Amino acid sequence: MSEQKYGADIVADSLINHGVDLVFGIPGAKIDRLFETLEHPKSGQKVPKLIVARHEQNAAFMAQAFARITGKTGVVIATSGPGVGNLVTGLMTASAESDPVVAIGGQVQRKDLYRLTHQSTNSIALFTPITNFSSEVQDPNNISEILANAFAAANGAKKGAAFVSLPQDIDDAPVNIDALAQVPMAQQGAASLADLDWLAGEIKQAKLPVLLVGARASNDQSVAALHKLLNQVALPVVETFQGAGVISRDLEEASYFGRIGLFRNQTGDKLLQQSDLVITLGYDAIEYEPRNWNKENNLNIVALDTTPVQIDNHFVPQRQLIGDLSQSIDLLTERIAGYQLPDESQQTLHDLKADLRLSNEPTYTPAEGNLNHPLTVIKSIQAHVTDDMTVSTDIGSHYIWMARHFKSYVARHFLISNGMQTLGVGLPWAMAAAMVRPNAKSVSVSGDGGFFFSAMELETAVRLNLNTVHIVWNDNAHYDMVKFQEEMKYNGESAGVNFGNIDLVKYAEAFGAKGLRVNTPADLDAVLDEAFATQGPVVVDIPVDYSHNYELGSQLIAGEG
Numbered sequence: 001m002s003e004q005k006y007g008a009d010i011v012a013d014s015l016i017n018h019g020v021d022l023v024f025g026i027p028g029a030k031i032d033r034l035f036e037t038l039e040h041p042k043s044g045q046k047v048p049k050l051i052v053a054r055h056e057q058n059a060a061f062m063a064q065a066f067a068r069i070t071g072k073t074g075v076v077i078a079t080s081g082p083g084v085g086n087l088v089t090g091l092m093t094a095s096a097e098s099d100p101v102v103a104i105g106g107q108v109q110r111k112d113l114y115r116l117t118h119q120s121t122n123s124i125a126l127f128t129p130i131t132n133f134s135s136e137v138q139d140p141n142n143i144s145e146i147l148a149n150a151f152a153a154a155n156g157a158k159k160g161a162a163f164v165s166l167p168q169d170i171d172d173a174p175v176n177i178d179a180l181a182q183v184p185m186a187q188q189g190a191a192s193l194a195d196l197d198w199l200a201g202e203i204k205q206a207k208l209p210v211l212l213v214g215a216r217a218s219n220d221q222s223v224a225a226l227h228k229l230l231n232q233v234a235l236p237v238v239e240t241f242q243g244a245g246v247i248s249r250d251l252e253e254a255s256y257f258g259r260i261g262l263f264r265n266q267t268g269d270k271l272l273q274q275s276d277l278v279i280t281l282g283y284d285a286i287e288y289e290p291r292n293w294n295k296e297n298n299l300n301i302v303a304l305d306t307t308p309v310q311i312d313n314h315f316v317p318q319r320q321l322i323g324d325l326s327q328s329i330d331l332l333t334e335r336i337a338g339y340q341l342p343d344e345s346q347q348t349l350h351d352l353k354a355d356l357r358l359s360n361e362p363t364y365t366p367a368e369g370n371l372n373h374p375l376t377v378i379k380s381i382q383a384h385v386t387d388d389m390t391v392s393t394d395i396g397s398h399y400i401w402m403a404r405h406f407k408s409y410v411a412r413h414f415l416i417s418n419g420m421q422t423l424g425v426g427l428p429w430a431m432a433a434a435m436v437r438p439n440a441k442s443v444s445v446s447g448d449g450g451f452f453f454s455a456m457e458l459e460t461a462v463r464l465n466l467n468t469v470h471i472v473w474n475d476n477a478h479y480d481m482v483k484f485q486e487e488m489k490y491n492g493e494s495a496g497v498n499f500g501n502i503d504l505v506k507y508a509e510a511f512g513a514k515g516l517r518v519n520t521p522a523d524l525d526a527v528l529d530e531a532f533a534t535q536g537p538v539v540v541d542i543p544v545d546y547s548h549n550y551e552l553g554s555q556l557i558a559g560e561g
Contacts, residue, residue, distance in 0.1 A: 007033070
């Protein structure tokens with residue numbers, strides 16, 4: 001006689017059927033049978049590997065990074081009440097940044113849903129505004145179909161998070177059905193052939209067409225198609241922060257003109273201003289608002305994407321070419337083969353390339369002898385990072401410097417949160433990268449503020465012996481990204497930006513990780529040599545000089561709205 005199945009078994013089987021091999025989470029009484037199933041499966045039962053985190057928010061961040069890196073669906077599981085509440089920031093970030101994540105949240109028994117019961121909350125209402133799908137299982141026979149629809153919604157044309165509420169009595173319910181097999185995702189074809197013919201004509205007539213590449217064009221297939229196009233037609237490319245790495249080393253000289261994503265004062269901003277045709281590829285307005293890069297509202301824009309764009313006063317494309325990006329790019333390549341930029345435009349690009357190189361040079365000497373210039377730190381990190389490594393940056397002043405100046409040549413190997421700009425993602429993202437890319441070092445860069453939003457996960461990293469280097473830019477206990485922008489707005493004053501110092505080396509050692517500190521700039525390279533040579537988690541404390549950070553937001557092109 002076969003062993004009795006329960007709702008939790010159908011959940012586990014559904015995850016396996018959808019190709020899930022790794023899940024992140026924290027248990028609780030309302031969902032404990034599912035955790036028992038994941039850790040103690042029945043004989044012959046296949047289940048995903050469970051990674052137990054120290055905070056549900058960080059578990060959600062890990063699931064998001066897993067999705068962004070692998071292209072598969074990240075899965076996070078939490079218990080009811082505060083457990084699912086702690087998922088909110090992670091799922092909001094995943095939806096904003098087009099990363100497919102399915103969250104499964106415990107819930108009180110169905111009979112207690114509308115009672116003032118311990119941990120009872122309307123979690124469906126909580127997640128509806130910030131996910132592609134939010135539903136609660138009301139019948140154990142519907143578990144698999146609801147999960148199947150959650151996976152489909154998370155992986156639609158605009159990817160994002162999905163949430164499934166699993167009441168305790170559904171988790172515990174005996175069932176006699178099997179989990180549904182995965183339904184293949186509906187596939188898009190290329191954009192309209194007539195529109196692609198039209199766009200090819202527009203490119204051939206343009207003097208300076210520019211590609212603005214965003215997050216949705218950074219998957220492997222789209223990047224391969226883009227490389228094929230650029231090898232035949234040397235168009236200039238500007239990356240959004242989340243499009244980082246779409247330009248390979250061999251294409252850098254001809255096609256890479258920097259990244260844009262915050263203040264309108266970068267080489268890429270200058271290039272867009274001079275372009276007579278801006279073609280957005282997989283660009284989402286949340287990555288960098290059109291009111292900044294198209295402030296004068298005079299750019300000639302065409303959008304290639306998987307989903308219709310959000311129209312606003314500064315983003316009104318002539319046409320939208322919607323469909324599978326890789327197929328659309330391949331067909332466009334056939335239609336513009338042989339096109340060359342006019343000589344006048346080549347000179348413009350030559351001048352802008354010189355501007356981009358100049359931006360990477362320090363403009364000041366650190367005020368104190370023990371402090372490091374941000375560009376010096378980036379140069380040292382760059383020298384230690386190989387193309388197979390993953391670099392995850394947290395949010396803070398360091399993120400502006402890194403997003404502008406750190407070079408990445410492989411898509412989705414430099415991870416940035418520029419949709420929600422979520423503090424605390426750096427360390428959990430790096431840990432997920434170490435799990436799915438175990439043969440390469442994983443690096444995170446945080447400020448001393450953001451690091452402690454998720455620093456408790458060092459225990460998880462040590463427990464799993466993850467091969468990580470966590471680099472902390474230490475500005476002596478300030479939320480500096482807020483601080484310098486407040487000072488720019490309020491005549492040098494700032495508020496609510498100070499906190500206490502924590503000894504980063506001792507903190508790391510308390511968790512069983514290695515702690516290192518750069519005491520003088522002369523030691524920087526040697527300290528990073530030691531960090532990158534160390535097996536297991538390492539935390540590096542690097543004092544930085546942020547005294548000139550106001551320059552990051554200065555010299556804006558025609559101001560910024």
